Amino acid sequence: MMGSGKSTVGPLVAQRLGLDFADTDQMVEAATAMRLPALWAIDGGTTFRLAEAAAVAAVAFEPAGTVIAAGGGAVLDSASIDLMRGSGIVVWLTVEPEVAAARVGDDTDRPLLSDSLEGSVVGRLAAILEERRDRYEAAAHHRVATDDNSADEVAGSVEALWPAAT
Numbered sequence: 001m002m003g004s005g006k007s008t009v010g011p012l013v014a015q016r017l018g019l020d021f022a023d024t025d026q027m028v029e030a031a032t033a034m035r036l037p038a039l040w041a042i043d044g045g046t047t048f049r050l051a052e053a054a055a056v057a058a059v060a061f062e063p064a065g066t067v068i069a070a071g072g073g074a075v076l077d078s079a080s081i082d083l084m085r086g087s088g089i090v091v092w093l094t095v096e097p098e099v100a101a102a103r104v105g106d107d108t109d110r111p112l113l114s115d116s117l118e119g120s121v122v123g124r125l126a127a128i129l130e131e132r133r134d135r136y137e138a139a140a141h142h143r144v145a146t147d148d149n150s151a152d153e154v155a156g157s158v159e160a161l162w163p164a165a166t
Contacts, residue, residue, distance in 0.1 A: 001129055001136070003100025004093035004147045005154055006069035014067035018164060022036045022062065023069040027055040028053035049073065056080040060087040072128070075135035085138055091158050092140035097125035 007023055014021035025036060028051045032039055052071055059068050060083040067086075074080045084090050095103075113117040117165045144157045 001072045001093070001095055001099060001132070003103040003125065004072070004095040005103075005151055006072075008091055008151045009093060009146070009154045009158065010067050010069035012151060012160045016159050017065075017067070017157060019067050020062070021067050022053040022059045022070075024052055024071050024074060025069075026061065027059065028052055028071075031055065045073075049076065053077045053080050056083055060084065061063075072132070075132055075139045081135065081139045085141070089161060090140050091138050092116040092143045092153065093146050093160060094143050094145045095157075096121050097129055100125050106135065110130070 007025070013019075028039065029035060031054070032047075032051055038046065039051065042048075052074055056070055056074050056077070057080070059066065062068075063110065066088075070080075071082060074084070076078065086098075096152045104121070104125075142161050144154055144161075145152050149157070
């Protein structure tokens with residue numbers, strides 16, 4: 001879920017554990033030489049989702065010990081869920097829509113929050129969460145709430161789960 005802290009917490013966890021870090025959104029931008037909003041604009045997200053699935057597949061085969069921040073929409077692809085669950089521990093960083101909205105603010109690089117869409121940011125985030133909740137639950141081995149915790153506290157909670165994966 002956007003605004004949960006994946007791109008902030010992931011590097012902290014990797015650093016604490018002495019592991020590599022990969023962010024699938026950054027991988028997609030590097031592979032396509034396009035910023036995410038421009039890629040999304042091509043066809044309303046279809047090309048982006050294909051590139052995202054390819055990034056998940058590529059990183060699933062990284063050496064053991066890579067912390068991955070997968071885009072919130074990665075769970076829309078069942079094959080990506082299978083790859084993530086089969087290649088390591090999946091932690092769902094949960095966040096309430098109101099908190100996520102405060103974190104993302106008016107970030108225009110997030111196509112699903114574009115001003116051209118109807119409804120408030122909180123309403124759009126709530127709808128995204130409702131649409132994806134079952135898929136997040138199916139993908140995750142563990143959940144860590146991020147709402148009232150600092151990035152450092154969340155990283156500590158995720159770090160504490162690490163032995164569960166080995």
